[in-house]
Amino acid sequence: MSNSAVSHTLYPPLEPHRTGRLAVDDIHTLYWEECGNPDGVPVLFLHGGPGAGLSPKHRQFFDPAHYRIVLFDQRGAGQSTPLGEIRNNTTQLLMEDIERIRILLGVERWLVFGGSWGSTLALAYGQAHPVRCTGFVLRGIFLCTAAEIDWFLNGIRWMFPDAHARFVAPIPEADRGDLLKGFCTQLFGADVAAGVAAARAWGRYEGSIINLLPNPDVEEQFGSEAVALGVGRLEAHYFSHDSFLTEDQLIRHVDRIRHLPCVIVQGRYDVICPALSAWRLHQAWPEASFHLIPDAGHGAFEPGIAAALVRATEQFKRSGTL
Secondary structure, three states, rough: OHHHHHHHHHOOOOOOOOOEEOOOOOOOOEEEEEEEOOOOEEEEOOOOOEEEEEOHHHHHHOOOOEEEEEEEEOOOOOOOOOOOOOOOOOOOOOOOHHHHHHHHHHOOOOEEEEEEEEHHHHHHHHHHHHHHHHEEEEEEOOOOOOOHHHHHHOOHOOOHHHHHHHOOOOOOOHHHHHHHHHHHHHHOOOOHHHHHHHHHHHHHHHHHOOOOOOHHHHHHHHOOHHHHHHHHHHHHHHHHHHOOOOOOOHHOOHHHHHOOEEEEEEEEEEOOOOOHHHHHHHHHHHOOOOEEEEEOOOOOOHHHHHHHHHHHHHHHHOOOOO
């Protein structure tokens, strides 16, 4: 299906009617924006990565006449500053940031929408603050288990040996036995140029395998310094700390949010966040609506996934439960 078909699936482009910057500590200042109906049903959009940041297209999953759409760049990502900063950057602090933004905007409860790492953060936030959530739309599920992290770093080479070879190229062969440690040495070392090269290799790797069919524009975007410094540095930082979660925490604590409505959207051929994680979440949360898209990978804007996400926000709009 063409890009024009995807555009037809999404709502038309729109601009924020309100933006701001929120200093959350002595290091980090967050960019946030609000779109759609100021008096509408609040919905929070959580981007992926960690570190990938917002795109204007993220606003287009929601009916702007119905929803009060809140989006923000997480610590170290997008227009938040400093870009790629790993100090004071943990899952727990990101959840605190969400609460700061909710209080700042005077939101009592909101629908939480997140894909990839955004699904991780949505689950963690919901389990910590269930009374603040009205429901969830989750895509490309990532549960932050050791197996998923190992798959991303090592297992994907079984399907994309060429992309994986380019990914590991900046890392000396002697350091590839522990690829995450090797990347952290490069990304956070004193050699700035080596750190940028490692970040761009990480970003290109992710961008090259994100969609079912190759999309050079996405690969170029993820490989750009502006995106790669956030994605490469923050993903390596979070992976090296098990995303600041205990093993399988998000499955073990799902009972805290099982009473809330949820739609899970997963690409059958998602190699970044393989379908087993979404399946496991659905098994633990059988009340959730589960949609396995047969002709899609990981990308939110692949036609089948984009259509399912818009259907989900329409379903919540019509349900009257929010």
